[in-house]
Amino acid sequence: MLILQQLLNGQHLGHCAKLVADLIHQTLHVSGVCLIWKNDSAPVVLHRTGIFLPFDDAQLLSYLYQRDHTNKAHIHGKSIFFYPMKIENAIRGWIIISEKTTATIFEKEEQELIEKIRLDATELFASSATLQQIENELKEAMKESLIHEQSHWLLLNEQEEEKRKLSDFLHDEILQNLILLLHKLEWLNKSQNINKDILKEIEEGIRNSTFEIREMCHELYPAVIEDLGLKHSLFLLKRKCEMNYNVILQIDYRSQLKNIPVALSAQVFRIIKELVYNAIKHSSSKDILVSVVEIQHDLHIKVKDHGVGFKMPNHLSALLQNRHLGLVTIQKRVNQLKGTLNIQSEPGAGTCVSISLPIEIDGEESNENQSIISR
Numbered sequence: 001m002l003i004l005q006q007l008l009n010g011q012h013l014g015h016c017a018k019l020v021a022d023l024i025h026q027t028l029h030v031s032g033v034c035l036i037w038k039n040d041s042a043p044v045v046l047h048r049t050g051i052f053l054p055f056d057d058a059q060l061l062s063y064l065y066q067r068d069h070t071n072k073a074h075i076h077g078k079s080i081f082f083y084p085m086k087i088e089n090a091i092r093g094w095i096i097i098s099e100k101t102t103a104t105i106f107e108k109e110e111q112e113l114i115e116k117i118r119l120d121a122t123e124l125f126a127s128s129a130t131l132q133q134i135e136n137e138l139k140e141a142m143k144e145s146l147i148h149e150q151s152h153w154l155l156l157n158e159q160e161e162e163k164r165k166l167s168d169f170l171h172d173e174i175l176q177n178l179i180l181l182l183h184k185l186e187w188l189n190k191s192q193n194i195n196k197d198i199l200k201e202i203e204e205g206i207r208n209s210t211f212e213i214r215e216m217c218h219e220l221y222p223a224v225i226e227d228l229g230l231k232h233s234l235f236l237l238k239r240k241c242e243m244n245y246n247v248i249l250q251i252d253y254r255s256q257l258k259n260i261p262v263a264l265s266a267q268v269f270r271i272i273k274e275l276v277y278n279a280i281k282h283s284s285s286k287d288i289l290v291s292v293v294e295i296q297h298d299l300h301i302k303v304k305d306h307g308v309g310f311k312m313p314n315h316l317s318a319l320l321q322n323r324h325l326g327l328v329t330i331q332k333r334v335n336q337l338k339g340t341l342n343i344q345s346e347p348g349a350g351t352c353v354s355i356s357l358p359i360e361i362d363g364e365e366s367n368e369n370q371s372i373i374s375r
Helices: 002-008 012-028 057-065 108-191 196-220 224-228 230-245 262-283 316-321 325-336
Strands: 033-039 042-048 072-075 078-087 090-098 248-254 287-295 298-305 340-345 351-358
Touching (some): 012 033, 012 042, 012 090, 012 108, 033 057, 042 057, 057 090, 078 108, 090 108, 108 196, 224 230, 224 262, 230 262, 230 287, 262 298, 262 325, 262 351, 325 351
Parallel strands (some): 248 287
Antiparallel strands (some): 033 042, 072 078, 078 090, 287 298, 298 351
């Protein structure tokens, strides 16, 4: 039960080292034992007893490296002996044993016992290290599963929120405007009086509703991609952002390809738009750079601002906890497109999001060069 508890606490290597040291003390009556194991290629002191207790890890490791490749050294006048633990001729650790409390040499039977302990300890440590690796991988898998579940529910909530916004827009804006216009038309019909001011109000109301519906349609699906292509759609986004949000949006678009699939262009446009709006909303930056460069059938995208920045967490779950849902959504889209995403940000140093996406040409004619819109 104790070993299982140690296993669950991630302390099994240290516990195994203590068991080995206790066994050596009980059978050989030495004045100290130290066990060292290479953890990720770096040696780590797992346990020490007796004469090794006053020394810190750095001092013990220095004795290990300063022994001139011999298996014997001296500490404060006492002899110590190094027994390497090997796996497939590679040294993975050491058992360091001090001289006996009686200061006598090890007998043949004792030497044979030490050798057996060394072999058993090597096998035990290797198994324990494997268990620790499995445990770490299990914890990482559980963490990734939790992140996936959290992001799944947050994305579902985001979809529901988008539906709610669309419902509110249709009910509170379009429907109410149409009802108002209908009442005005009914009044005109009953009064049989052609009032130019009311006709102008009706005309203006229809025009506004048409504009609002068109804008909402563009939000739901960027049909402009099909008409103008990615490049010119980005310049339309530039114009809209500069007019509505008082920011300077620099566009650097370089691609020699005439055929970029419409589906990919639409996804890229959504990603860039989300990143630009995030920068406008959170960074307080008045200058945003958007770069789209095609290199050997890969599309390299960069959105960079010079705003407040933020501390980058180590895991996606922290982004979820900090409500950076836009970045999580973008990460999901990039994964679906078999691309890579890198975020660089520091408080006060701005944010740079870099994305690389493979371009799979499907043979369809692109609309990239149908028309040109001035900057």
